[in-house]
Amino acid sequence: MGTRRILAGGIAQESHSFNPVPMGRSWFNVCAGVEAVAAARGSNSVLGGIVDAAEAKGVEVIVPTVFRAQSGGPVEEAVFEEMRNLMCDAARRGDFDAIVLPLHGGMLTPSLEDPEGALMAALRGIVGDDVPLTVGFDLHAHVTPEILARCDLLAGYLTNPHGDQGRTGQRAFLAALNMLEGRLRPALAAVHLPMLTFGNDRTDEEPLLSLHARARAAVEAGEAYDVSIFNAQQFLDVRGLGQWVLAYGNGAAPDGLALELAGTLWDRRRELIGTYPPLDEYLDKAARGTDRPLILGDQGDRVAGGSPGDGTYVLRALLARDDLPASAVPIADADAVRACRAAGVGAVVTVTVGGRYSTVAPPVTVTGEVVSAGASAQVVYDGPADAGYRTTLGAYAVLHVGRVNLVLTDQPYSYLDPGYYRAMGIDPARMGLVITRSGYHFTLNYAAVGQCVTVDTPGMTSYRVGELPFVKARPFFPLDEIEVTPRLHARGGALP
Numbered sequence: 001m002g003t004r005r006i007l008a009g010g011i012a013q014e015s016h017s018f019n020p021v022p023m024g025r026s027w028f029n030v031c032a033g034v035e036a037v038a039a040a041r042g043s044n045s046v047l048g049g050i051v052d053a054a055e056a057k058g059v060e061v062i063v064p065t066v067f068r069a070q071s072g073g074p075v076e077e078a079v080f081e082e083m084r085n086l087m088c089d090a091a092r093r094g095d096f097d098a099i100v101l102p103l104h105g106g107m108l109t110p111s112l113e114d115p116e117g118a119l120m121a122a123l124r125g126i127v128g129d130d131v132p133l134t135v136g137f138d139l140h141a142h143v144t145p146e147i148l149a150r151c152d153l154l155a156g157y158l159t160n161p162h163g164d165q166g167r168t169g170q171r172a173f174l175a176a177l178n179m180l181e182g183r184l185r186p187a188l189a190a191v192h193l194p195m196l197t198f199g200n201d202r203t204d205e206e207p208l209l210s211l212h213a214r215a216r217a218a219v220e221a222g223e224a225y226d227v228s229i230f231n232a233q234q235f236l237d238v239r240g241l242g243q244w245v246l247a248y249g250n251g252a253a254p255d256g257l258a259l260e261l262a263g264t265l266w267d268r269r270r271e272l273i274g275t276y277p278p279l280d281e282y283l284d285k286a287a288r289g290t291d292r293p294l295i296l297g298d299q300g301d302r303v304a305g306g307s308p309g310d311g312t313y314v315l316r317a318l319l320a321r322d323d324l325p326a327s328a329v330p331i332a333d334a335d336a337v338r339a340c341r342a343a344g345v346g347a348v349v350t351v352t353v354g355g356r357y358s359t360v361a362p363p364v365t366v367t368g369e370v371v372s373a374g375a376s377a378q379v380v381y382d383g384p385a386d387a388g389y390r391t392t393l394g395a396y397a398v399l400h401v402g403r404v405n406l407v408l409t410d411q412p413y414s415y416l417d418p419g420y421y422r423a424m425g426i427d428p429a430r431m432g433l434v435i436t437r438s439g440y441h442f443t444l445n446y447a448a449v450g451q452c453v454t455v456d457t458p459g460m461t462s463y464r465v466g467e468l469p470f471v472k473a474r475p476f477f478p479l480d481e482i483e484v485t486p487r488l489h490a491r492g493g494a495l496p
Contacts, residue, residue, distance in 0.1 A: 105141020
C-alpha cells in the first residue's frame with residue numbers, strides 16, 4: 001500500500017448576525033499547499049494538530065486552501081464561493097483517502113445559515129459516502145442536522161478558554177485514520193437543547209467542569225469513542241440555535257451517555273448565566289497601583305464574539321481620568337488610520353475615532369502624537385491558545401493621547417494574544433492597563449503578562465441579549481422560559 005493522503009482545508013470564521021459590517025476577502029489570511037502545511041506544523045491550531053498527527057503516522061496532508069479570519073459580521077458570498085470551489089476542485093482530483101476539515105462552525109453568509117454544512121454537502125456530492133469525512137470545530141460552533149448527516153465524526157474543542165485546538169485536530173485526524181484502517185465505525189448519539197450559555201461557561205469552572213470530567217471519564221473507560229459538548233456562538237439569529245451533546249461510539253451509539261450529559265446540562269442551565277464586575281472597579285484598582293498590569297476584557301465590544309471593534313465606551317472612561325497608569329486600548333477605524341499615516345510618525349494630529357457601528361457610546365475626538373504606523377504588521381501568537389500561529393495585520397497607527405496608547409487599525413482584531421500589541425510597537429508588560437476585545441479567551445495567552453479580568457460593558461456582544469432583535473433563533477433559554485425533555489436526534493433527520 002502506498003502512502004496515505006488526506007485532504008484538509010476550508011474556512012474558519014465566527015459570525016455575528018447583528019454586526020452590519022460584511023467580512024470581505026481582505027479580512028482573511030489565505031494560505032495553501034506546502035506553505036499552509038509548513039505554517040501549521042507545530043502550532044496549536046486545528047490544522048496544526050491534523051498536520052502533526054498525520055506526519056507522525058506517515059500520512060501526507062494536501063491543503064488546497066485555508067481561509068482564516070477574526071470573528072465579525074457575515075462573510076461575503078464571493079469569499080465562501082472561492083473557498084468552496086477550491087476545495088471541490090481538489091476533491092474532484094480524487095488523489096486522497098479521507099477528508100479532515102479544520103473549520104470553526106459558527107460562520108454565516110448573507111444567504112447561508114450553515115455554510116460549513118453546505119461545504120460538506122458539496123464535498124460529499126463529489127466523493128460519495130464511503131470516503132471518511134471528519135471535522136474539527138470550535139466549542140462555540142452552530143451544529144446542524146445537515147452537518148451531522150454528512151460528517152462521520154465531529155470533534156469539538158473540550159476547553160473554554162480554548163487551549164486544545166491542536167488536540168481537536170488530532171482527534172479528527174485519528175478518527176479518519178481509524179476508519180480507513182477498519183478500527184472505527186462511528187455511531188452517533190446526539191441531543192440538541194434550545195438554550196445558550198452566558199458568561200459562566202468556562203470548562204475549568206463549574207458547572208461545565210464536572211460535565212466535561214464525566215465525558216472524559218466515559219471516553220477513558222470505553223463507554224464512548226469521542227464526546228463533544230457544543231455551547232454555540234451566542235449571537236447567531238439562526239434556526240436551531242442551541243447546545244449539542246455529541247457522543248460517538250464504535251459500532252453502537254452511546255445513547256444513555258448523551259442523554260445523561262444533556263440532562264445535566266439542561267438541569268444546570270441557570271448556573272451558566274454569569275455576571276462581571278464593573279469597569280470602574282478595575283480602573284480604581286489600577287489608579288491605586290498594582291504589581292502587574294491589569295488585562296481587561298471588554299465584554300460589550302468583543303471582536304472575539306463578532307463585534308465591529310469600534311466601541312468607545314472604555315476609551316471614554318480612560319480619557320475621563322487623570323489618575324491612571326499608561327494604558328493601551330484598541331479601536332478599529334480605517335479613516336483615522338489613514339489620517340495618522342498621512343501625517344506621519346512624530347506628527348500631532350486630531351482625529352475622530354470609533355462609534356460608527358458600536359453605537360452605545362458616540363465617536364471620540366482626540367489629539368495626540370503618532371508614535372507608530374505602518375501598512376501591515378506580522379503577529380506570532382505566544383499561546384498557549386494557537387501557539388505559533390502567524391497572521392498579518394492590515395494598516396495601523398498608534399496615537400499617544402496623554403497616558404493612553406490608542407491603537408488604531410483598519411480592521412477589527414480581538415487582541416487574544418500579546419503578539420498583536422507587540423507587532424505595533426507596544427509591550428503589554430510595560431503598561432498598567434491593557435484592553436482586549438475578548439471576553440475570556442484572552443486570559444490564557446495574557447496570564448504570563450498580568451492579571452486578567454473581564455469587565456461588564458455595554459455593546460453588541462454584551463450578554464444582555466434581551467436587547468438584541470432575535471427572531472429566527474427563538475424560542476431559547478434564557479430569553480424564553482420553555483420546557484424541554486432531552487431527546488435523541490435521529491442522524492440525518494429533522495430535529496425532534
